[in-house]
Amino acid sequence: VEKPSIEVLQRSVVALNPGAELDESALIRAAQNGDEDAFARLVRAYDQSVLRLAMNLLRSPEDARDVYQEAFLRVYRNLHNFRFDCSFHTWLYRIVTNLCLDQLRKRKVRKEESSVVGTPEGPLDRMDTVQQEGVEGNPQRRLFSGELRSRIKEVLEQLTPRERMVFELRHYDGLRLRNIGEVLGTTEEAAKNCLFRATQKMRAALGDFV
């Protein structure tokens, strides 16, 4: 069953509580005017989803914690610049996704630097060896629980940071591509192409498991 998108959930909340949307704008304005309680309520309204996104993308509590801290600190420092030309959710997610993309890119660089090793036959990429082991492994061992999960994690690591981000926002956060485009500062079409590439790569790598 497909998860409802954040927008659908937000609409449901507003439908149940017509004052909800108004309340958020009021909270933001109050926080912009220095109301500390209002700022703390804003943090509390969004921080669980921010931490979940960072944790799923980075798979490291330490890195997720750093992104959480830096994101809300930036919100605090720049809230006076927020002009309501997009939703607060989109604005906050722009900050969070930029921080996560930076982290993922740094990791990619580190991985690329360290994965190539010298051998008597010339340079060998350890990542290639890992992939071959996955394909040639004994099919019976695939039956063990956790095998598919760990393979999915590996494949997610192999996506480019942008593909990973778009997949994560669409699949786990339930954002529509239009909204993802807004968050990432690109078009809906570009986000769609990115999601298409991500899903194609994952189907190619994991198709044998299902």
Place this chain on the structure above:
Amino acid sequence: MSEPDAKNKCTEVRDQLAMHLYGELSFDEEEIVETHLDTCAECRGALDRQRELHAAFDRVEVEPPPSLLRECRAALGAQLASSPASTVNEPSRDIQVNSWWDKLVRLVTGFGPSGTWLRPAGALTLFAIGFAAARFTPVMSTGSNGVGIMGLADMSAAHVRDVEPGSDGSVRIVVDETRQKVISGGLEDQQIRAMLLAAARDSTDPGVRAATVELLTAEAAAGDVRDVLIDRLRHDQNAGVRLKAMEGLKQFAKDTAVRKAFAQVLLSDGNPGVRTQAIDLLTQGAGPAVDQDLVGPFQELMMKEDNPYVRERCQSVLASWNASSEIY
């Protein structure tokens, strides 16, 4: 439709199945996919497999533990307390800092007013928050007399825990400090020891946990220290900390509880280095004699181990016991 055309159509549709499940196809694309699915059983099968794949993606979703959220909120409160505000100009920054720290932590952690949120958590939480605060607050001057010599700025970063009127008209204030403070002493000092035991478990910084576990290694003969080392070996999220805990427990590899912990990490630890070390420690000094209690876990490891090096090590131990590498 000719056979190659039909094949091309199947390929085209299968490429779109993920986007179809996400509901992200245009009206025309959706129409093509649905029309084809009505007539092609193989592609309907492919759609079912794509659904299974999506369900598998759901199973790798990580839900951050509540403790991590609490740590983040507490650390954010501390960080904001030392961060320049962007929104308002307050006449007294010290007062604002105090207010930020108190209000934000109270609001985001959901605990009650006037310090009651600190009480049930006790010393361990206070220590953890102290660590978080220390990461972000500037180092302040410290003195052995504590509050007595604190300036107004120092006081604003502290938390009043209790206030009692004295009989002579004076006031006694109990303050929970959230500023950096240096405490030194030997491992035999009960306060130092209690703080180290707490830091090994509760510090949010893996570097601090690793350093603490390494220090505690010297005291691993004591039951309370060994329990903490076993706990870190089993539960710490950082492989470096787990390896250090293992090193500390090395000399007690014959102890039943330690052996049980080694066997557990052998089968469940996600890090191949830790699993390899578990093999070494479980078999160290054992000689060629078969350890019947270990044959089962080693055979079980052979069944699920992915890492070629760990498999090879495990296989060689089983061979030295003349035991089979498989469970029948």
